Amino acid sequence: MFLAAFLTTLLTSLAFPLLAQTTPVQSTPTTVAPATVEEQNGWQTIENNMIKILFPRDGRKPMFLWWYKNEPDKIYVVKYQGLTEFLTFDVPYYMRRHIASGETIREKLLEGFIGLEKYKGLEAWIRYRLMALQIFYGLHLPILNFERCNWTLSGPESITKGAKSYLSFNFTLTEAPLGFDFAEGNIIIRCRFYYTDATESVDNLYNYTVKAGELKMDFVVNHWEWNIDKIRPLLTAINTALKEYNITIPEGRAGLASWINLASVDLSKLANATNDPEQIEGISTTTDMIVEDRRINVRPNKILTGEDESPINVSKGLHEHFKLRFARQDRTLAGFFKFVASAKVTNSTGYSELWPVKAAYIEAGNHTRLFLCYPYFGNKTLEHDPSLGIEVILPLVSPELVVILVGAVSVIAVIVFAAKWKRKVVNVVGVR
Secondary structure (H helix, E strand, O other), rough: OOOHHHHHHHHHHHHHHHHHOOOOEOOOOOOOOOOOOEOOOOOOEEEOOOOEEEEOOOOOOOOOOOOOOOOEEEEEEEEEEEEEEEEOOOOOOOOHHOOOOOHHHHOOOEEEEEEEEOOOHHHHHHHHEEEOOHHHOOOOEEEHHHHOEEEEEEEEEEEEEEOEEEEEEEEEEEOOOOOOOHOOEEEEEEEEEEOOEEEEEEEEEEEEEEEEOOOEEEEEEEEEOOHHOOOOOHHHHHHHHHHHHHOOOOOEEEEEEEEEEEEOOOOOOOOOOOOOOOHHHHOOOOOEEEOOOEEEEOOOOOOOOOOOOOOOOOOOOOOEEEEEEEEEOOOEEEEEEEEEEEEEOOOOOOOOEEEEEEEEEEEOOOOOEEEEEEEEOOOEEEEEEEEEEEEOOOOOOHHHHHHHHHHHHHHHHHHHHHHHHOOOOOOOOOOO
């Protein structure tokens, strides 16, 4: 009877998790093969036994297409779309209706002038100055569109430092549209594709581990020129004029959002899209993203319906990573994109601190627009650490075998029950 009970427990323990499981068991190797590097038709490829990654080297904006070598029909896409300055008077994360345009700044500041019409000439003067923000203060557009920039790729080259071995390359913004000259040479994405698990140190502020086969990035912004800074003299002048009326306009508050598109595409649909990367979102086959351990249906296009972006509750510690996973219907796919919950901010003397990073997203029609939201960092340098890769999906027991196991459990249960009823010892291993 003990043997029968043991076999019943063993088979049940094998079958039940397989029946209950909704997401695949995952693991990541600690070492992967060194990558081969190839250039073809304006695209750079790096490839090893586990993963293949493509990215442009012909001046186009940074984007990455990658896939797990055992599932080459499922392509994952990350596209760096641009940087957006946004106002944080109301919420600390990005929302389209809070972008730092002259019109939005004017509307936000005028909210503090309720009842000001009774001050007549003063009210007219304030409104005139605010209406002429662009003329008097030279505000740039709130969005720096990376599609309109030229990017220079340096590398890739193989690097070995002690036990760490990786492939290194950089994207640098070298030409920007009118009004964004300050961004040229000051926006950089440093990339490292690791062959082994590696521990990185962020200026001795904290350490973290990068897994083998992961593409680690340092997103760097130097000396951003803030629209909100350009109007501070105006705010000072207005507050001085309003002082006798006991009215104070709030100091401007702003942030900077890195806009990133996340999509996945079937290989059969990708063939005609690589020459026009802007088509990729339109052919995306992503149905869901796993965000905050919640499955989000991204098939609707909430941009068209005018809905607001949703915040991501990045409530982890500053040293922790936050991961978004690609999914289709009830299946979690191998591809992921993740980021650290903090950014390093460094002043002109080299002193660095960690500042929290917020995030927001919006469902955009079979793909996701992700906004990594950085706090106002003045004239300092900001560095943030996103990365992408795959998590190897371990082979699962086939459905046919599950049926066999469940059937075996049922048969054993019947035999055991019959044996109890007849008070006989039963051989469930084989017939003698």
